[in-house]
Amino acid sequence: MNHAAPRRSDATRAAILSAARERFAADGYERATIRSIAADARIDPAMVMRYFGTKAGLFAAAATLDLQLPDPAAIPRDCAGTAIAAHFLERWENDEALAAMLRGAATNDYAAAEARRVFTDQVRPMVAGLCPNPEEATIRAALIDSQLLGIALNRYLLRLPPIAALSRAEIAAWIGPTIQRYLTGPLPSDDSEPFTTPPQAAPDPAS
Amino acid sequence: MNHAAPRRSDATRAAILSAARERFAADGYERATIRSIAADARIDPAMVMRYFGTKAGLFAAAATLDLQLPDPAAIPRDCAGTAIAAHFLERWENDEALAAMLRGAATNDYAAAEARRVFTDQVRPMVAGLCPNPEEATIRAALIDSQLLGIALNRYLLRLPPIAALSRAEIAAWIGPTIQRYLTGPLPSDDSEPFTTPPQAAPDPAS
DNA sequence: GTCTATAATTCGATAGAC
DNA sequence: GTCTATCGAATTATAGAC
Numbered sequence: 387m388n389h390a391a392p393r394r395s396d397a398t399r400a401a402i403l404s405a406a407r408e409r410f411a412a413d414g415y416e417r418a419t420i421r422s423i424a425a426d427a428r429i430d431p432a433m434v435m436r437y438f439g440t441k442a443g444l445f446a447a448a449a450t451l452d453l454q455l456p457d458p459a460a461i462p463r464d465c466a467g468t469a470i471a472a473h474f475l476e477r478w479e480n481d482e483a484l485a486a487m488l489r490g491a492a493t494n495d496y497a498a499a500e501a502r503r504v505f506t507d508q509v510r511p512m513v514a515g516l517c518p519n520p521e522e523a524t525i526r527a528a529l530i531d532s533q534l535l536g537i538a539l540n541r542y543l544l545r546l547p548p549i550a551a552l553s554r555a556e557i558a559a560w561i562g563p564t565i566q567r568y569l570t571g572p573l574p575s576d577d578s579e580p581f582t583t584p585p586q587a588a589p590d591p592a593s
Numbered sequence: 594m595n596h597a598a599p600r601r602s603d604a605t606r607a608a609i610l611s612a613a614r615e616r617f618a619a620d621g622y623e624r625a626t627i628r629s630i631a632a633d634a635r636i637d638p639a640m641v642m643r644y645f646g647t648k649a650g651l652f653a654a655a656a657t658l659d660l661q662l663p664d665p666a667a668i669p670r671d672c673a674g675t676a677i678a679a680h681f682l683e684r685w686e687n688d689e690a691l692a693a694m695l696r697g698a699a700t701n702d703y704a705a706a707e708a709r710r711v712f713t714d715q716v717r718p719m720v721a722g723l724c725p726n727p728e729e730a731t732i733r734a735a736l737i738d739s740q741l742l743g744i745a746l747n748r749y750l751l752r753l754p755p756i757a758a759l760s761r762a763e764i765a766a767w768i769g770p771t772i773q774r775y776l777t778g779p780l781p782s783d784d785s786e787p788f789t790t791p792p793q794a795a796p797d798p799a800s
Numbered sequence: 801g802t803c804t805a806t807a808a809t810t811c812g813a814t815a816g817a818c
Numbered sequence: 819g820t821c822t823a824t825c826g827a828a829t830t831a832t833a834g835a836c
Contacts, residue, residue, distance in 0.1 A: 637821055637822090638821095639820080640820070643819085
């Protein structure tokens with residue numbers, strides 16, 4: 387029973403959500419104001435409150451994200467690393483909800499919790515489909531998550547020139563083997579002490 | 594000529610800076626208020642303005658960071674990866690300016706520019722000391738930066754449980770080989786098309 | 801459903817007494 | 819140097835006319 391009762395206000399809701407995603411992605415949670423979002427959507431600010439109740443409610447509705455991760459069974463286990471990297475980069479550039487979520491997560495507790503939930507509900511299950519041991523899968527998934535988010539942080543949020551200048555394929559080629567190793571490589575041996583280095587300079591005492 | 598004229602107000606300045614680092618690290622730039630920082634330092638809010646002029650000026654003074662990266666010449670080139678990872682994690686846990694900078698960079702333009710400057714002035718030169726080709730060194734440094742920041746993001750900002758639960762040595766053992774490969778590994782071959790995957794589910798049309 | 805008006809806070813920044 | 823008082827602006831959110 388498809389009860390998708392098409393209200394007349396659905397277009398308005400969609401316009402608000404689209405504008406909200408843009409603003410949250412560009413400015414972060416605090417600096418993106420209800421007023422600016424409403425202005426972008428060419429809608430009265432009071433309508434935003436009417437539809438979504440609070441600013442937090444609007445963020446929750448706008449920053450819901452689906453990574454659309456591929457079915458693990460459909461990926462050859464040996465080229466999964468590069469495939470996952472390429473898929474992630476493609477998704478990022480076609481869904482502003484990712485930037486909204488990451489920028490928001492830096493300062494907003496709800497967004498941070500939601501980012502953790504994306505890991506638990508989407509990233510980890512996919513990795514678990516490629517790694518039999520559940521405990522290992524959790525750690526391996528978290529490491530993959532770290533590498534992917536680190537690239538996204540530098541490329542899309544900080545816009546660090548060397549990373550921003552590379553093509554998606556080049557990045558995927560670089561980090562693909564990393565993800566592959568986190569996915570299927572051997573556990574690190576914990577026998578050797580890490581080589582420690584003397585700091586180059588003493589800390590500046592409270593400039 | 595050491596003209597470090599010790600004013601009597603240096604203790605006050607230091608107290609403000611310490612409180613500011615904590616607040617900026619915990620709350621981000623926007624949510625950390627002059628009033629809350631002054632309260633933490635048990636100092637009148639007007640004094641903060643007197644010493645640092647503006648909120649941005651306070652952030653600039655508080656979030657200045659020195660990674661104290663080791664001299665490249667002092668590191669054996671083959672164990673540099675794990676050593677760099679361990680050093681970075683140690684620095685992070687002993688200087689709140691790093692968290693202040695990263696959290697601020699998500700929403701504040703000055704902080705983002707400063708984060709890029711840390712890369713250019715500190716990370717890249719160290720990598721250049723271990724990699725002869727300058728162009729390669731820049732890309733390799735940016736990839737290393739991405740892996741390190743991705744870990745920091747998940748561990749210290751998002752507090753993703755699987756990453757937060759690991760010890761520093763365990764993380765260094767996992768990501769050390771990654772950094773080592775970015776540092777001294779071969780350039781990726783660009784001959785093969787990445788394996789593309791069909792998305793698992795269709796995007797939800799504007800829920 | 802849509803919009804005007806405004807309440808209730810909170811913030812950064814300033815002026816000026818002491 | 820220190821603190822009180824406050825300005826002016828911006829925010830989320832609500833009340834209510836139409």
